[in-house]
Amino acid sequence: MDILVGQLFTGLSTGSILLLAALGLSLTFGQMGVVNMAHGEFIMAGCYTAYVTQQVVGGAGVSLLIALPIGFAVGGAMGLILEVLLIRRLYHRPLDTLLVTFGVGLILQQVARDVFGAPAVNVTVPQFLRGGVEILGTTVPKTRLFIMALAVVAVAALALVLRFTPAGRRIRAVVGNRDLAETAGISSRAVDAGTFFIGSGLAGVAGVALTLIGSTSPTTGQSYLVDAFLVVVAGGLGRIKGAVVAAVALGALQSVFETYSTASLAKVGVFVVIVVFLQLRPQGLFTLRTRSLA
């Protein structure tokens, strides 16, 4: 029983990390179809935002809370610049987009190396997140609980914005039918830029949160990039629900495999499961179904 509960929490925790890393990508890749290889570097920018904020502000607790919105702004601004300067010009050239964003990612890594140095830096975990909480006989680290809570909040906020606000309606309209959205008086360029801002901002938020469970180096983002793409593809393009279910499922799989083997073998196991799953269901877990093709 204890082992099962422990497993469950580890799975949920790994899943919420995956989800945080993938949520922004589910917008920019899942909804807009842009393969942004620099998404990991936006996460890395969020990590360094948390680090810098802590250097400036001092108090670990306050700086974490301040760093979350700043991380959103930093990631979002970087995404916005990338969209306006490069991606906007390459919307009908997905391969070029992949190469260009990969290059931008490398540049950003080098910039981080020049500014912060190659060695990893650490962010001090605030007092109120140290230690663990006893849940059903298992000790769960508070940092993990915080990340779970943040993932829930981020998903809920994104879902509410998309469903109930005029801006969210416009995003869904442009994603659904670009030409028709233009003829409904919606500037698809402005909406693209806004969507990319939000998606990249979420990567920044993820970066801030991830400093709680690991150190930050210029290549931090890379390690999350593949996982984030996996979650979005397995979940099915265009559905946030898919990303949530896929992240939790992959997190659970990872933690179950880790119990019986090593972390890297577990990774292999997860990949195998995903490859088999995508053979059976190439469209992912959830797909959009309607009568019209439009």
Added chain:
Amino acid sequence: MLRLRELTCGYGRSAVVHGIDLDVGVDEVVAVMGHNGAGKTTLLRAVVGLIPAMGRGTIEFADAAGNWTDVTGRPANRRVRSGMAYVPQGQQCFAHLTCAENLRLVADGRKRGKALIDEQLDLFPALRGLLTRQAGLLSGGQRQQLAIARALIGEPRLLILDEPTEGIQPTVVAEIESTIVALAARGGLSVLLVEQHLGFALQAASRYYVLRSGRIASEGETGTGAEARVREAMAI
């Protein structure tokens, strides 16, 4: 209301429509006819701004006071916000949004947004019961009514309709046709109508153009003898 001069447009580098002059007057209904592939839809897409004009052709659009503006280089969304509305062929709607969201999309940010939605629901009462349904799950006729309602919420001065009754069940066709006639009769709205059914096109419009291979083969007033002239112009 609308003035096209030497308008050439198409896809990529190949022109489909060649140097067309076309006028739509204030409160006038103008029909564009022609066989499949004659360039009717391409012409409308260029007018609303979904494809660019080629060469030195111009598209001019008059504001409410009658002042002409050259809109040739403007993106579609700006043309729509300045008073054009476009209902594409194929009953297109935002399939993943609910019926109500389809309407709100255009009403958002307008002072009279709510009232405008209500007005269209009075015009198409069938939509009232469908507001919470996903638009992609509606029938073709329902989606076309939704598409016209969505266009009208933008309070257009020029309504551009591409085959509004194509592929719709006959009982709904009559309803949509009478709505279009009633809208035009209400005043304050010009209509540019692409239509395959000569009968309805000649009844609704006061002037017509016949396109053949991207050029105007015939134009004139509707009325006595018009149908014979149109049929002759369309015959290959």
